[in-house]
Amino acid sequence: MDLSSIVAILVRWTHITCAVILIGGAITAAFLARQGRLKGPVWTPTQIIPLLVAIFGAGIYNLMARVPGAPPGYHAILGIKFLLVMHIGAVLILSANAAMDDAKRARLLTGASFSGLVVIFLSAVLRSL
Numbered sequence: 001m002d003l004s005s006i007v008a009i010l011v012r013w014t015h016i017t018c019a020v021i022l023i024g025g026a027i028t029a030a031f032l033a034r035q036g037r038l039k040g041p042v043w044t045p046t047q048i049i050p051l052l053v054a055i056f057g058a059g060i061y062n063l064m065a066r067v068p069g070a071p072p073g074y075h076a077i078l079g080i081k082f083l084l085v086m087h088i089g090a091v092l093i094l095s096a097n098a099a100m101d102d103a104k105r106a107r108l109l110t111g112a113s114f115s116g117l118v119v120i121f122l123s124a125v126l127r128s129l
């Protein structure tokens with residue numbers, strides 16, 4: 001196995017692991033918040049921002065690897081995924097604000113959870129193109 005394969009595996013692991021933590025965390029937090037069992041934020045911006053930076057960096061690497069010869073439609077789907085990722089990132093950072101009302105946090109986390117499921121679906125579509 002050459003060095004570029006090892007880097008590709010590590011980058012893929014980073015991307016998938018961050019996705020599991022961010023989207024899995026958002027879904028769990030949304031369930032707890034909707035049941036009224038979540039008081040205040042689950043995470044701080046300093047816990048969320050490094051994960052967002054890591055998933056973004058690994059995403060750019062994936063993109064550089066796929067862009068040469070990307071089929072028609074690839075960029076359009078990636079653009080939609082990117083907008084949803086921006087929504088998720090913004091909500092996760094906002095939901096770390098302790099001053100936010102718990103009902104509003106529950107609504108925002110529910111929206112981010114659905115966006116996360118759509119992002120994972122779009123990623124599966126991108127992979128199959």
Ligand code: HEM
Pocket residue numbers: 012015016019022023055056058059060062063066082085088116119120123124126127128
């Ligand atoms: C909440 C954030 C994100 C989630 C949940 C997410 C999720 C995923 C998942 C599950 C995969 C499939 C992994 C695999 O099979 O190897 C993937 C692949 C990919 N992601 Fe992300 N991602 C996110 C953010 C980003 C960002 C910010 C970018 C771009 C800057 C990006 C670009 C890509 C690319 C290019 C691929 C490869 C698609 C292909 O196989 O052609 N992702 N992502």
